[in-house]
Amino acid sequence: MAEDDLRLAELLCALSVTLDLAMAQAPEKSIRSCLVATRLADRLAVDDQRTVYYATLLRHLGCTATTHEEAHRMGPRAGELRPLAERTDVANRRESLTVLRQIGQGAGIRRLQYVARTLTAGEDDILLAICEVGSMLADRLGLGPSVAEALYQNLERWDGTGTPRGLAGAEIHIATRIAEVATQAVIFHSLGEPVQATLTRRQGTWLDPEVVAAYDDSLLADLAEIDVWQETLDTEPRPWSLIRxxxxxxxxxxxxxxxxxxxxxxxxxxxxxxxxxxxxxxxxxxxxxxxxxxxxxxxxxxxxxxxxxxxxxxxxxxxxxxxxxxxxxxxxxxxxxxxxxxxxxxxxxxxxxxxxxxxxxxxxxxxxxxxxxxxxxxxxxxxxxxxxxxxxxxxxxxxxxxxxxxxxxxxxxxxxxxxxxxxxxxxxxxxxxxxxxRPAGLTEREVDVLRLLARGSSNAEIARELVVSRRTAEHHVQHIYAKLGVSTRAGAALFAMQHGLFTP
Missing domain, CATH: 1.10.3210.10 (Hypothetical protein af1432)
Structure with missing residues (x-):
């Protein structure tokens, strides 16, 4: 490690807050999920813990790719639905109807139009775009093909009904399977709902039963007490990812x-x-x-x-x-x-x-x-x-x-x-x-005004000297004060002296 090398995790943990905001989630949701996923990977003795770490931290790297389409399809408040949609099991009719009832909220008489668009369009194009863009951006970050592939599989389901390839079971990258369980655990824990029961209910359909079986609430019990930012940095698998x-x-x-x-x-x-x-x-x-x-x-x-x-x-x-x-x-x-x-x-x-x-x-x-x-x-x-x-x-x-x-x-x-x-x-x-x-963005005319102002000329005298209206002179003086960040003639005079403006 060269002395001036930078830790990639330190940069990406900071920037992951952008992903949280784009998903309408609380800041640090991504790093909390990353921390839980890394603990799960350790418990499961996963070899490639680095991929688990980055695939979970950057899980939503593709989420801005579809905000325009979502707003067009689901209404002006589509972004507010993201937290609900993220925790919704689409195979559960009751949960899906809960999301559907929120479509088009606040759109008035256009609400039915948004509901109709949502029902007829489906989601495959949106979900595919999220996976594709997330994978491409991870590749740009130099995180390697394993992280890019895990992000591409982000929306696959254990039972094979997911997107984009319909992979099932162990065909899905282990990092993706762990990231999903960790993310859902953090979400439901933040809502004060029973995490273990929720995950168990979804195992075998949405979630990997083996990963769910490895989970217990001790994995996130300390999140309210610790500095999750520093803990996530400390937990990055070695060797650390470094960049020049x-x-x-x-x-x-x-x-x-x-x-x-x-x-x-x-x-x-x-x-x-x-x-x-x-x-x-x-x-x-x-x-x-x-x-x-x-x-x-x-x-x-x-x-x-x-x-x-x-x-x-x-x-x-x-x-x-x-x-x-x-x-x-x-x-x-x-x-x-x-x-x-x-x-x-x-x-x-x-x-x-x-x-x-x-x-x-x-x-x-x-x-x-x-x-x-x-x-x-x-x-x-x-x-x-x-x-x-x-x-x-x-x-x-x-x-x-x-x-x-x-x-x-x-x-x-x-x-x-x-x-x-x-x-x-x-x-x-x-x-x-x-x-x-000219310092502070002064124009040549303003320099002329400043010289007169600094010598004690009144607005009327400045106007006569420069053959402009008094109102124009007043505007020049106001702009000069604003540019210099001063409010007195003496302050302006000092600035002029410090910058040698008394001579052309």
Missing amino acids: PDRLDDVARTFAYFVDLKSPYLFGHSTGVATLADEAARLLHLDDADRATLRRAALLHDLGRVAVPTSVWERPGELRRADWEQVRLHPYRSERILARSAVLEPVAALAALHHERIDGTGYPRQVKGSELSTAARILAAADCYQALTQDRPHRAAHSPERAAEIVLAEAAAGRLDADCVKAVLGAAGHQVPGRVS
Whole structure:
């Protein structure tokens, strides 16, 4: 093990919270299931415990692949049904009817339409997509063919009535059989229901009887007292899976794909932002370390999207207040997911800022001015431009030329950094004027205003000097204060002195 190698489990345990949120489950459900599965594998003397560990931890790696289809088929609250569907035995008529009664809830007169779609369409296409994508993403993570195969078999059943191949009994990967029992145990334990009785009732049909027989409640009795995060890391079978630091981009890119699968409107968004941000950082001469952090933050900036229902992201009209509150929180959720990992903590702080604006009008924290690093300003500009060039439910994609006009207008209005916008546009292949290096995103006109302001000129005097209206001068002053993160003339003067702005 090289000194700077990273533990893959430490990264994936943190990122597994994204899977929990996408499944509308409580954070740490995946790592709890992983811990129970590893204990079961040890009790059963399974040789390949590494596959059990990763196949359970990443059990829901394909779950964003079908959220668009689920919302179309089952209604705007389809995502809320996932916890119920996950614990439902589809061979049990009573349990299946319980799910069916929830289809289309909240859709008003369209509810019957959603019920009809669900009954006529079946589930095979959705279930196959989940298995296929989970397997493909596991392969991208370099986890090996055994983990990829176990995830592909995720929805097989012991009695041979599952998906995608209809495998039965020991034909199903042992890691998949253990993961199912462990996952169901954690789910029913969290609901306060008798786990042993539930598993026993399902053995021989859904679940492997031998795995069920090896289970008892001692395997999860301590979960409320221990640090399950650390315990799961400590339980990873040896030898640990390690990656070189330069492979961190591969992990980040895999989870970018996971997030962007949530809606066809998002396909390629995170990777597109990362490409623009990385090239803009090069044009602005960020050092290699800052550039790498920015690139990874761009890939992972939208992890929190998965906690917001697909029906919100795909709403064709104006967002309702409740929808908007969920949207405003997604950068914060991205930060909290990433901050769980010591390796990803610098990325977390930056990713959380992708919707902030230098005049303080962004979200979720209304950070402004000098509090935003150059990397944060690049990320905001890249995210804005990339989104403008993609279709959204309420509008068609803007042409690159129109998108450039919009982000330049945002810079002129003091919301995006002008230099960073120009760098992003350069990265996108636009011909832009030569870059000027002005601190805090000040425009040349704002530098002129700042010099007068710092010397004590009033708004009226600034207006006369620059031959603009008093109202325009007032707007310039307000934008300058916002960009600098100050609220007094003296603070502005000090900033001007520190950055040598008293001479052209």
